Amino acid sequence: MSDLKGRTALVTGAAGGIGAAVVKALRARGARVAAADRDTGGVEAEAHLDGDLLDPAYADGLPAAAAKALGRLDIVVNNAGVITRGPVDETSDADWDLSVGVNVQAPFRICRAAIPLMAGQGGGAIVNVASCWGLRPGPGHAVYCMTKSAIASLTQCMGMDHAHQGIRINAVAPNEVNTPMLRTGFLKRGFDPDTAVAELGRTVPLGRIAEPEDIADVILFLASDAARYICGAVVEVNGGKPVK
Numbered sequence: 001m002s003d004l005k006g007r008t009a010l011v012t013g014a015a016g017g018i019g020a021a022v023v024k025a026l027r028a029r030g031a032r033v034a035a036a037d038r039d040t041g042g043v044e045a046e047a048h049l050d051g052d053l054l055d056p057a058y059a060d061g062l063p064a065a066a067a068k069a070l071g072r073l074d075i076v077v078n079n080a081g082v083i084t085r086g087p088v089d090e091t092s093d094a095d096w097d098l099s100v101g102v103n104v105q106a107p108f109r110i111c112r113a114a115i116p117l118m119a120g121q122g123g124g125a126i127v128n129v130a131s132c133w134g135l136r137p138g139p140g141h142a143v144y145c146m147t148k149s150a151i152a153s154l155t156q157c158m159g160m161d162h163a164h165q166g167i168r169i170n171a172v173a174p175n176e177v178n179t180p181m182l183r184t185g186f187l188k189r190g191f192d193p194d195t196a197v198a199e200l201g202r203t204v205p206l207g208r209i210a211e212p213e214d215i216a217d218v219i220l221f222l223a224s225d226a227a228r229y230i231c232g233a234v235v236e237v238n239g240g241k242p243v244k
């Protein structure tokens, strides 16, 4: 497939599980990609924009840097994210700053900078990565859930506000995905990741948790012309397993 030939894309969290799959899928469909992460050395892409999303100047400047490197900017995927665990009374100021900084403030800054750029070139598509846990509460991850709820809400608002500029802004809301984020969480809690992933898979009606490619395909759909009439949607990608 080369339906994204000539398009350019900025992907944050490009070195992580879902981000790497998105970069690969975009390039396989003909897009040129600017990969953003703390270290994109191992990521094959047309441009590498390394930095820390907690640095406001870096986040503010990413869309322009991607447009400069690639000639224009058609697609932004705000995928980078962090998970902090625990109820509110076990959440430190540092956890709060990290979670809100990476999961909410950085995508806000990137959208705010990308929108006028895209409007000036006739439109574009932004896909944010929320979570099922942003749509309904999950246990023991209060601040993470709140940040994912915030990005889902911001997406719905921006989807309405910027459709008239030809900019479609949507989000995906995955349930569990087999990525370093999930696997390191198991390790930290003393579980073998392979066993834990297999066990978790049995709780999903489709019989397995998601692989990064399952989420990347939906992100690409939302970024592509096949989704040309979708604005402000938060698409749940959960194998039939909602958060209860």
Ligand SMILES: NC(=O)c1ccc[n+]([C@@H]2O[C@H](COP(=O)([O-])OP(=O)(O)OC[C@H]3O[C@@H](n4cnc5c(N)ncnc54)[C@H](O)[C@@H]3O)[C@@H](O)[C@H]2O)c1
Binding pocket: 012, 013, 014, 015, 016, 017, 018, 019, 036, 037, 038, 039, 051, 052, 053, 054, 079, 080, 081, 082, 083, 102, 129, 130, 131, 132, 173, 174, 175, 176, 177, 178, 179, 180, 181, 182
């Ligand atoms: N894995 C899951 O089960 C799951 C479920 C629902 C939603 N999500 C969301 O999917 C997205 C991708 O997660 P993943 O599972 O691929 O995680 P991951 O940990 O594999 O990748 C996240 C990437 O974000 C980057 N990142 C984090 N903080 C950064 C910072 N300050 N500056 C620059 N880059 C930074 C990391 O370096 C990493 O490469 C996240 O937004 C996450 O919340 C994941």
